[in-house]
Every structure is written in structure tokens, then in C-alpha cells.
Amino acid sequence: MNFNYVGNSIPRVDGIEKVTGEAQYVQDMSSKGMLYAKLKTSPYAHALIKNIDVSRARSLPGVKAVLTGKQAYQKLGIYIVDKSILAVDKVRYFGEAVAAVAAVSLDIAEKAVNLIEVEYESLPVMLDVEEAVKPGSILIHPDLKNYKTIPDVFFPEADTNIANHFKLRKGNIEKGFDESDLIVENKFKVPQILHVPLETHAVIARWGTGDKIKIWSSAQSPYTLRNLFSVALGIPIQNIDVTVPYVGGGFGGKAGIHLEPLVALLSKAAKGKPVKFVATREEEISTLPCRQGLTAKLRTGVKKNGKIVAEEIEYLWDAGAYADYGVNITRATGYSGAGPYEIENVKLDSYTVYTNHIFGTAYRGFGHAEIFWAIERQMELVAKKLKMDSLEFRLKNLLRPGSKTITGEPIYEQSGNVIKCLKTVAEDIEWGRSKTEAEKAFEKKTGIYRGKGIAVLHKAPAMPSNAATSALIQMNEDGSVRFNVAGIDMGQGAYTAMSQMIAQRLHVPIEKVHAVFKTNTDSATYDWQTVASRMTILGGNAVLQACDDIEEQIFDVGAIVLRASKRDLALGDECVYVKQFPENKVSYKEIAVGYTYPNGNGIGGPLIGRGKYIAQGLTILDKDTGQGRPALDWTYGAHAFEIEVDSNTGDIKILKVITAIDLGHIINKMLVKGQVVGGIVQGIGTALYETLKYDSQGRLLTRSFVDYKIPTMKDLPELVKVHFIETPQLDGPYGARGCAEHPMISVTSAIGNAIADATGVDLFETPFSADKVYEALNKII
Incomplete structure (x- = not known):
């Protein structure tokens, strides 16, 4: 059988599930007693929050939790910790969330949000970057100097609007211009634009006993989400279980951390009931990044x-x-x-x-x-x-x-x-x-x-030099293969490409290679983030190393069963065989979970390959x-x-x-x-x-x-x-x-x-x- 899959146009392994509607997204999920969340957002781009009255919302029948920045004050940030879960003291953009409600239905949650009264004092706005960098300009973050960041990588400038200043110098710029025959100077502008994923941001969270938290999210990077959540709320990593099912597009907008801590805190306030938030398209546009x-x-x-x-x-x-x-x-x-x-x-x-x-x-x-x-x-x-x-x-x-x-x-x-x-x-x-x-x-x-x-x-x-990824390949009882990586396939076809690599490397029909699309941080292997066009090279190398690992295990068992040296063995059509005598072989099915001799003796055990890869040479x-x-x-x-x-x-x-x-x-x-x-x-x-x-x-x-x-x-x-x-x-x-x-x-x-x-x-x-x-x-x- 021909196992040359790499380079061929193999249909996406998730194609049928997606076109038939069988693929399950967070928006499709529900559970018994689940509550629904809605946000109260700011009509001002820059304003002090003088008072928030939530009394009418709390008293509305069916409302189980109401939060403001007084309860959800913890700060978030992947590189600079500068954003509160809900706005505290002031808002900094139109559409910023200032309060949140969890109720037994979306209708009730929306009514409750409309009953929340917020008193603002408007502040001057800063909308132009060229004005914002001038000395004496309105400061969006007066406390910038106190924010946590990654030292020696990012360089915020205190008492300014500059969150980072990256400098690059090569050669002698003055000498270069002195030697130039022509100097051309221009200015170019690009506006903000939207990601527009087919699936908007969606989160379900349940805050359980002992501060054990389960999160289902449409996130791109479950391990980064878990880590940032742990840091922000002071919850041990082992208490946080993040599950990412199918994701309907991200384009970067679902990387990092966004609404997950807020939805989890609503669940905590609602005595552990699961809470679901699905952004409307308007919320996706005006509240999310x-x-x-x-x-x-x-x-x-x-x-x-x-x-x-x-x-x-x-x-x-x-x-x-x-x-x-x-x-x-x-x-x-x-x-x-x-x-x-x-x-x-x-x-x-x-x-x-x-x-x-x-x-x-x-x-x-x-x-x-x-x-x-x-x-x-x-x-x-x-x-x-x-x-x-x-x-x-x-x-x-x-x-x-x-x-x-x-x-x-x-x-x-x-x-x-x-x-x-x-x-x-x-x-x-x-x-x-x-x-x-x-x-x-x-x-x-x-x-x-x-x-x-x-x-x-x-x-x-x-990406940093520690942006590692890992993979796990397991052989099923029938000799088929399933693999797990925590990098998210949100439509780019990464799992299909990896399936091709595995099928070719292990000599298995691609129909017998199963990609585990649901990623769970309690069971999946580690991956830094699904960003930066890195999954093909890092994820691909990790699954190939896992193939190497499982091949060694196959050879270990095959050498005993076939009475041959490991160096004389090769992988073939769903089997391991002796190179000089191809008819002398044993199938994957026979050794996948352990080989049994006719007298009942067993050797080997489940074939599980592990692989990892980390970027080399970065400084x-x-x-x-x-x-x-x-x-x-x-x-x-x-x-x-x-x-x-x-x-x-x-x-x-x-x-x-x-x-x-x-x-x-x-x-x-x-x-x-x-x-x-x-x-x-x-x-x-x-x-x-x-x-x-x-x-x-x-x-x-x-x-x-x-x-x-x-x-x-x-x-x-x-x-x-x-x-x-x-x-x-x-x-x-x-x-x-x-x-x-x-x-x-x-x-x-x-x-x-x-x-x-x-x-x-x-x-x-x-x-x-x-x-x-x-x-x-x-x-x-």
C-alpha cells in the first residue's frame, strides 16, 4: 500500500463533522441548571465611574449573581498586567464592561443589565497616537509605572502613554543619510479593524467546591488561558481545567485571556452553578479586542x-x-x-x-x-x-x-x-x-x-524561546492511531497536516489516524499557544518525534516476537517486518496493547509515543x-x-x-x-x-x-x-x-x-x- 501522504491534497479530517453540523462548539453546549450572562457596558470612551446601583437588578426574579468592579477587580494581561476584569473607578473605551449579570435565562439577564444604573463623570478623550505620545498629554494609565511586565523584554515608559518602546539600531544612521543621493520621507496610516470570526467569543465556567474550576472556552491557547487565569485569580494551576472543543475561527482574537475569569466569578457568586456567556456580534465588535x-x-x-x-x-x-x-x-x-x-x-x-x-x-x-x-x-x-x-x-x-x-x-x-x-x-x-x-x-x-x-x-x-509544544500518539487495539496535541485547529488544517505526517511515518492508512479535536488541559499534552504560524513546524516536529518514540517501542516488541535484531526491522503495511524476509512480520493489531504468545504469555504493553519540540537558537x-x-x-x-x-x-x-x-x-x-x-x-x-x-x-x-x-x-x-x-x-x-x-x-x-x-x-x-x-x-x- 502507498503511504506517501505528505504533499498530497487530503481532505480535512474535520470536514464531515463541520459541514454536517456534528462538530460541537461552546455555543452548542449546555448543562443542568446553567445560567446565562450579560454585560453592562460603558457609553463613554473615558470617564470616572462615580457610582453603580445594582439593587434593582439583584431583586429581579431569576437573577442569581450581579458583579461590578468592586468584586471583579483582579487585573489581567498577557505581557503587561493593566486590565481589570470589570472596570474599576474609570472606563477607558466605549463598550468596556462595567458590570455583569447571571440569570436563569438570557431575557432575564438582559432585563437585569438594563436595570443597572451607572453614574459617570466624563473625561477628555485621547484618540490620536501622535498626540498621545506628546509630553503632557492625557494619561490613559497614570499607574503604568506600577504595572507588572516581563523585564528586559518589554519597556513601558512611566508617566506616558507608551506601554512599550522597542528600539533597533544597526550601523550609523547619520552616516547613511550623509552618503545618500536621495532621501524620501512619507507617513502612512492603517485604522483598527475587526477579526470577524464566524463563531463569536463563548465561555462556560463552573466554580466548584474547593475552588476547583472548569472552563469551556472558544480560546486559541488553553494552556496560556489556564496560566493567566491562575495568576489573575490566585488559583493553583492544578485547580483549573480548561476544555476547548471545536473553534469557529480566531485569527488571533481568541488568543490570551478575555472573558473567562468574569464568567467564572459569576459562577462563584451564583454558588457554583455553571454560567454561559456567548458574545453577540455587537459585543464582539465593541467590547472584545x-x-x-x-x-x-x-x-x-x-x-x-x-x-x-x-x-x-x-x-x-x-x-x-x-x-x-x-x-x-x-x-x-x-x-x-x-x-x-x-x-x-x-x-x-x-x-x-x-x-x-x-x-x-x-x-x-x-x-x-x-x-x-x-x-x-x-x-x-x-x-x-x-x-x-x-x-x-x-x-x-x-x-x-x-x-x-x-x-x-x-x-x-x-x-x-x-x-x-x-x-x-x-x-x-x-x-x-x-x-x-x-x-x-x-x-x-x-x-x-x-x-x-x-x-x-x-x-x-x-514567540519566546520557551514556546514549546508536545504530542502524544497512542495505538488502539485494532492497530489504528489517535494523537493529541494542545495546539488548536480552528480551521487552518493543522490536524490534517499532522495526520498526514503520522500516517506516512508509521505506514498507517490515514483513515486510521484519529485527531483528538477536544483539547483538555487535564489530559492533553502541553502547548504554549496556537499563534505565530508555528503549529506546522513545532507541532509537526513534536508528532514526528512521538512517531520515533512509538517506532522504538514497536521495534522492541517486534525484535522479540520475530527473533531479529532491531536494526534489521522496518515498518511496513500496518506491521513491523524483517527487512531480509518481509513475510516474517507481525501486525500492529497484534502488538498495539501487548503481544500474547499461544501459551498465554504476554509481553510489551500499550504503545504510546511522546514527542516534544522547542525553538532552537532564539535569544x-x-x-x-x-x-x-x-x-x-x-x-x-x-x-x-x-x-x-x-x-x-x-x-x-x-x-x-x-x-x-x-x-x-x-x-x-x-x-x-x-x-x-x-x-x-x-x-x-x-x-x-x-x-x-x-x-x-x-x-x-x-x-x-x-x-x-x-x-x-x-x-x-x-x-x-x-x-x-x-x-x-x-x-x-x-x-x-x-x-x-x-x-x-x-x-x-x-x-x-x-x-x-x-x-x-x-x-x-x-x-x-x-x-x-x-x-x-x-x-x-
Whole structure:
């Protein structure tokens, strides 16, 4: 039988359960006596809480618990501990939860919430990051200096709105600019946007006797949730049992910790009854975290021949009211913040800035989609000033074997090939082909102009050196296999890829490999977090090591049963056999839980393989220069877009998308192509439509899909073509590296560059809405 599964397009192992509705999510769960929770949220973006009267809510029949910040005061934070479970003393963003109710029905809970009366005293709001970093500005967190953080990794600045300042210095920036023939300076902006998972945040919690707590959550990272919960509430880790069933999408928004402590405290207040909270779409939008906004300032010095000699960069990240993952986004986009270019002299400052917006968190790409909007637009504008083709300009400066990144990491032959990615998409889009006279005439007649844009991308997993994962593989009585990892498959196909690896490595039909989708911290192996496109490489290596372990056990038993040396054995068609005499074999079924001789003697025992993997070679970065080794592996790619711009309306139509990603080695072509196309479409949404809008007082205006637009099937490009470049990753499973986040990166840049090519209009802020494009076109007419 052929067991070559890696590289083939195997359907997702969870596909049938999901399309038939059999897959169970937290929203589907219920238990006897379960209560339902609702939140009271703030109508102010910045205000003192003078008084909260919950007496009418408490007296409503059916209400079992009411909490305010006086009871749920404990602080949360994955990297900086700055957010109370419920607002205490003041609110910092519109939609922040100030009270919560648990009742026997949702209707009663909602009535009770409406009976809670809150007296506020409004405070001035801070909505602009450039204003927020100025001396003497309104302080969102006056006690920032007292907050706990991770020393030598994150650097909050006391008595400011700066939650973290990442610095990177390479070479001599002043000397670089002195030697430049041309200096180009620009500022770019990206607004906050939403994750929009199909499943909103959902939690069930039960606070049992002896402070034994059970949590069912739609979280991405159950072990991190358990750890943060333990720290926040002072509960021993062994008392906390977190279960994550199927998850309906996350994109980073369900990493870390959010509503779980509040729901657990409601359960405690309700004398241990289980409490369920499922966010409405409006709560998902206005109370739970979004993607950070960004203001980027780039100053680039180049020689006449196109060589970049100096780059000065400032990133101001709009973290909103709380830091959450924002400080690590600042760090990660700092050490990769000049793009995949070899630049001798770099000065980069990346800041996490508090404002009175909704707080930001991890989002697919972890800040790279935002910074690459600035980086790749800047590259285009510099090339334009040089009167040089932008493809040629990029090729002169891209990283290649022998280059060093801005943190001093060397680039090797096996590091990935961004140059090949760029050349591939440029050739396929017919870069450099001039328009025919007929095409020019058509554009002039209709006012519909065509243009092309290119952009490169890169990203490495943003994680500490102890971001380990582990796996457990067990053989069932019939010789089939089940495996367990605590990394969450929320739609990216990680469990399918791992099933393929296991099936191929152990010579088992993939139909006989079972992935345990429900992850439980009391029974599952440890995993740091499902973030950073790390599951393929770390989880894959862990399951392969578990395969190695179980293989050794199979050989141990097989050597005795077959009377052969272990070195003469091999795995075959669901069996172990003697290489020289293949007919001399014993099946997995016979040894899975122990081999029994004809006389009844038994040997061996259950076959259980364990594996683990931890990133190799990572270092803490120097706090003053940012130099060090922050990256496990770099994934490179490039996009090329062809678009139409209707000058009569400002509408943009995507005609072609050509993408190339160097993913090391393909594990499942069908799944990874779907992942890439999905990322492109998500990127198109952020480029053309998506933005959170606030009024002058910080009140959120875009609270539903009536006002906040995402792409639909009608918005898909006419053609999407994906090229996979395979430069094997030496430490990757079967040579693979992660690419889950990468397809979304640089989509905005390529579209922005295509708009400029089509119309001559240079845009500096996303999204490229029709009214914005139309207004810009009219300014140049």
C-alpha cells in the first residue's frame, strides 16, 4: 500500500463533522441548571465611574449573581498586567464592561443589565497616537509605572502613554543619510479593524467546591488561558481545567485571556452553578479586542544606483485602552520592521501607545500586514523618485544568501528565497508590458484604468524561546492511531497536516489516524499557544518525534516476537517486518496493547509515543540595539495584483492576483492553497472596505455589518493564482515552514501600488474606499 501522504491534497479530517453540523462548539453546549450572562457596558470612551446601583437588578426574579468592579477587580494581561476584569473607578473605551449579570435565562439577564444604573463623570478623550505620545498629554494609565511586565523584554515608559518602546539600531544612521543621493520621507496610516470570526467569543465556567474550576472556552491557547487565569485569580494551576472543543475561527482574537475569569466569578457568586456567556456580534465588535491601528513614518536614503543605505522608521501602534498582545506586536514588527531588505544603516523605534479606542490584540499577521503597507508603498515611492522600475529597485536590495537581517541574523541558502517569489509573480503578471494603443483608447473612453502592483513580504514566528509544544500518539487495539496535541485547529488544517505526517511515518492508512479535536488541559499534552504560524513546524516536529518514540517501542516488541535484531526491522503495511524476509512480520493489531504468545504469555504493553519540540537558537534582543536572533524561521512571499479603477466612481475591481510563498515543503496542497486564497481575500477586505470609525468623543460608530463591511463572494478576484516555492527548512517537518498568516501581508501594499500605476494617485491611508479614491482622483484632475 502507498503511504506517501505528505504533499498530497487530503481532505480535512474535520470536514464531515463541520459541514454536517456534528462538530460541537461552546455555543452548542449546555448543562443542568446553567445560567446565562450579560454585560453592562460603558457609553463613554473615558470617564470616572462615580457610582453603580445594582439593587434593582439583584431583586429581579431569576437573577442569581450581579458583579461590578468592586468584586471583579483582579487585573489581567498577557505581557503587561493593566486590565481589570470589570472596570474599576474609570472606563477607558466605549463598550468596556462595567458590570455583569447571571440569570436563569438570557431575557432575564438582559432585563437585569438594563436595570443597572451607572453614574459617570466624563473625561477628555485621547484618540490620536501622535498626540498621545506628546509630553503632557492625557494619561490613559497614570499607574503604568506600577504595572507588572516581563523585564528586559518589554519597556513601558512611566508617566506616558507608551506601554512599550522597542528600539533597533544597526550601523550609523547619520552616516547613511550623509552618503545618500536621495532621501524620501512619507507617513502612512492603517485604522483598527475587526477579526470577524464566524463563531463569536463563548465561555462556560463552573466554580466548584474547593475552588476547583472548569472552563469551556472558544480560546486559541488553553494552556496560556489556564496560566493567566491562575495568576489573575490566585488559583493553583492544578485547580483549573480548561476544555476547548471545536473553534469557529480566531485569527488571533481568541488568543490570551478575555472573558473567562468574569464568567467564572459569576459562577462563584451564583454558588457554583455553571454560567454561559456567548458574545453577540455587537459585543464582539465593541467590547472584545480588535486589530491595532498604526501610524508609520519612514525616511529612506538611497544611492543613485538604487541601493538603500539608510532607513529611519517610527511605528506608532494604536493599542487602544489596554496593551494585551500589543506590546509584543510592537516588538515583533520592530525586529522585522524594514522588510526583507539588506540595509546597512537602520534606526527603528516602535511604540505601543495607549488611546481611548477599543483595545487591540493579536491579528493574523501580527502587525506585519500593517507595517508592510508602509514598507512596500515606500519602496514604490522611492523607486518612482529614482525614475527606476520598482521591480529592479527591489531586486537590488532584497535579502539573499550571505545577507544579514536588521537584527544581525545571517541568511542561508535554506532560509527561503524572496527573490524567486518576487520574480515568479512579476513574470506571471507580465510586469513591464506596456499598454497597447487600443487599451489606452479604451481607458480614455470609459474612464476605467488598469494598473499593476507588486509587493514582497516576510514574517517569522513571534514567540519566546520557551514556546514549546508536545504530542502524544497512542495505538488502539485494532492497530489504528489517535494523537493529541494542545495546539488548536480552528480551521487552518493543522490536524490534517499532522495526520498526514503520522500516517506516512508509521505506514498507517490515514483513515486510521484519529485527531483528538477536544483539547483538555487535564489530559492533553502541553502547548504554549496556537499563534505565530508555528503549529506546522513545532507541532509537526513534536508528532514526528512521538512517531520515533512509538517506532522504538514497536521495534522492541517486534525484535522479540520475530527473533531479529532491531536494526534489521522496518515498518511496513500496518506491521513491523524483517527487512531480509518481509513475510516474517507481525501486525500492529497484534502488538498495539501487548503481544500474547499461544501459551498465554504476554509481553510489551500499550504503545504510546511522546514527542516534544522547542525553538532552537532564539535569544533575547539587546534592549538598546535590538540585535540578536529572534526568529525560528522566516517565510517569504510576494504578491502581484492587476486592478481596474473606475475614475467615474472611485470603485476598484480586482482582476488578477498572483501570489508566491516559499513554504519550505508542501504538506497538503489543497489545504494550503485554501489558506493562501483565504488570506488574500481577508487582505482585500482590509485594503478596500474595513475600518472602525469613532465619533469625536470616542464612541464607536461601526457596531454592525450594516456599517462595517467585509468581502463577500461578489468581491472575489476574477483570477487567483498561487505559486508555491519550496526551499526546504532544515529543522522543519519534512522541510515545511509556517505560512498561515503570510498571505494577508502586503495585499494592501500591492493594491495601493496598482492604484498608483493605474491612475497616478498615491494613497497613504487605508482602506481604499470608493469615496476616498474618487476624492483623490479629483484632486489631480
